[in-house]
């Protein structure tokens with residue numbers, strides 16, 4: 001293997017730059033020629049592929065976003081799009097790939113590998129932390145801390161005005177950000193897609209708080225919750241609760257995807273980037289590098305995209321005791 005290209009794809013996540021840096025510097029250390037593909041699979045299809053040297057990745061370990069830019073590619077979902085991507089990789093002499101992204105990225109990578117057999121190793125990059133085969137994904141810790149900072153601030157004003165706040169955090173299909181930010185922010189209730197809680201359940205928690213003369217309450221809602229987005233949940237609660245309440249809704253949105261990565265995320269991203277690169281050199285392919293119990297492991301893309309990572313239900317039990 002002589003020429004390896006790295007790309008970022010799907011929703012960006014703080015720490016992707018630290019991961020790119022580790023892949024590139026690792027590759028140069030082992031004597032490889034390193035390349036970056038701009039805007040994920042779209043850039044592969046267009047041949048937007050640039051050489052990267054050690055300086056190309058200097059001063060980025062602390063930066064959010066991704067210097068390689070990111071995209072969700074519709075064209076790569078078609079056989080014609082993937083063939084164009086393959087032709088571009090061949091034209092640039094690329095014989096190995098490092099894909100940094102989430103579920104959609106690895107779904108594409110698996111199909112591409114089965115069609116064209118270009119060795120590919122993934123590094124899990126998504127704030128959602130919803131990938132099987134790693135305890136934590138790149139960007140998750142930073143997103144949780146960003147959400148927590150916002151929850152703490154909202155708590156101040158909620159308390160001053162005796163209000164109930166419904167705070168929506170990201171997580172299209174998963175409640176990881178909601179659980180960790182909710183527990184650490186002392187939320188009264190946490191709604192996540194993985195565990196059903198009815199409107200009546202939430203109402204009874206809020207009413208119990210009201211009876212105890214609790215002046216403010218925070219309900220953290222993961223965007224993918226079955227009861228709907230935070231605004232819908234708030235409407236349903238308003239229509240059901242029979243005590244006087246003053247309700248506000250805040251959607252934290254894309255601020256959770258930006259910002260300087262935490263120390264934890266920088267180290268995780270560096271380990272995963274170098275681990276992915278070293279795996280590729282040691283013959284790994286069609287797998288994602290992950291860290292489980294502090295050990296680097298490789299999990300087939302197929303498992304990362306089809307198996308469900310289970311949320312620790314003991315955390316939710318604890319939250320219900322401590323609220």
Ligand code: F6P
Pocket residue numbers: 011102126127128170171172223257
């Ligand atoms: O997958 C990461 C994620 O941040 C999800 O939590 C969220 O639903 C989605 O991306 C938002 O994507 P977009 O930036 O395309 O709106």
